[in-house]
Amino acid sequence: METAEVDAFYALNEARLASVTREFTEHFLGRVLYAVKANSLPQVLRAVFRAGVGGFDVASLAEARLVRSTIPQARSWFMNPAKSRRDVEWTFRDLGVRNYVIDCEADLQKLLEVLPSHDPELRIYVRFNCGATSAVLDLDSKCGASPAEARHLLGLVHAQSRWTSLSFHTGSQTIVIEPYLHAIRAAIGIVEGVSPGPTALDIGGGFPGHYLNIPYHSPLSMLSNITKLMRGSEALKSIELLCEPGRALVSDSMSLFCRVILRKGGALYCGAGIYSGLTPARQYFQLPARAGRGGRPIETEERQDFIIFGPTCDSMDRLGFSYSLPRDLSEGDWIEFQHVGAYSETLRCSFNGFSVDKIVTVEEDELTESRGHSSDCS
Known part of the structure; x- marks a missing residue:
């Protein structure tokens, strides 16, 4: 040019993107979803998919359509607690989405009215507020139920389906490990306090990028501490683990x-x-x-x-x-x-x-x- x-x-360095993605996926215990909102270029989606991400975190019908048109064989997780009835119906019917998140009864009722309860692949994640965070951009002020509300919502989901799962998000650009460890301990408490327990735990994204004005801790070192805590938990040994990095990969x-x-x-x-x-x-x-x-x-x-x-x-x-x-x-x-x-x-x-x-x-x-x-x- x-x-x-x-x-x-x-200028895009696809080799660098692939290398960082492979390192991240190798260091996380469970399934890594790429957060499409961070960078939605088709060449980026293809590169992270080839490098080992297990699916895509989408926040809208448009993002789900982009994933389907770019990588037809890929799966999407609709992890935005605020979504329209239309988007739920169309992503399920036309795009094969089977994973959704809620943080209140109103959104749960919407899903129960739109989605067929007999579908064994469906999963509803209850997102809870993980409390104090060091993230540059806080997300809990907009999304997330209290731990007590999360236990109540898990009970409501299980009463009408087999879809129960759990999630949290520490905020964007979380620069230290403590918020993750605090939230995982809170998740363990929620899991141990409900029966039957959730089938999956999504620890969200928020892993940091490197900028000149902010202290930087490698996401890989964070994953090492997260892995140690999760491996030592009896409550988490039998459930699927997921995360949703965006910034840290790209x-x-x-x-x-x-x-x-x-x-x-x-x-x-x-x-x-x-x-x-x-x-x-x-x-x-x-x-x-x-x-x-x-x-x-x-x-x-x-x-x-x-x-x-x-x-x-x-x-x-x-x-x-x-x-x-x-x-x-x-x-x-x-x-x-x-x-x-x-x-x-x-x-x-x-x-x-x-x-x-x-x-x-x-x-x-x-x-x-x-x-x-x-x-x-x-």
Whole structure:
């Protein structure tokens, strides 16, 4: 691809994505589901499936349809507690979905009215609120029953079907292991307090990506501690275990290359901003970044902290952190924002007519314009 055609493009390293996915699946005791919301590019879905994920966590009818059209043989788990009656009916009837989650009686009643109770493959996961968390983005304020409510819901599910399962989610970008261990212990208490017990436990996602402004703990080290706790639990030995990583698998497999289109002193205006791929960098995350010129990295000790703006006319189109980059950066140079594999492509839009619609697949971790193959982003 001639970079003169665009002012921003994505680079995807499928080999890196496959390697991280294989490591994760090898270290988890049960079935690994990929959270489609993190990055829904078809080439990403295919890569993680080939690397060993056991299915896909979908949050909508559209995501379930995407999985079916991309990988017809793959299974999907509908793990969004808020879903329409239409989406339940269509995912079951047309897409073969057999796994759903609830966190209240109203949603359970909806499923019982729509789904055939005689289907032996159906499973309903009761999601409970796992309490205090260190996650950057909390999810329990929106979803999850209390442990007592979860036991009640499990009883209601079992009274009308054989579908009972359990789930929790510690929140997005959980940076330490303690919330997982706390939630698993709570799950053990719930399992031991109901009879018959759930047939499966889904420990959710939330495993972290690596960003400059946040302490990083490897998801693999987290899985080691999780495995130790789960293997020592009699209550969990006889049930299926699942998890739903998204960010931890895909975050460092993509970069967003942005051309500098204007410099005003200590401010750089780039070919992409928070609307066109850099939403993760708006508030919470400082991305690793490096600069290039003429297809090569700029090697210099002369650096400066820059404010980064996107190309739109909106003053909110500004990254939340300053970036230390070569002091002599100017129009036409490139900035590579790394670790944008999660919640970048799925959140981008074409506000003001600016859109990043090209993706380059690369085989090496190099700042270069000449390697790789280009295609339209889906």
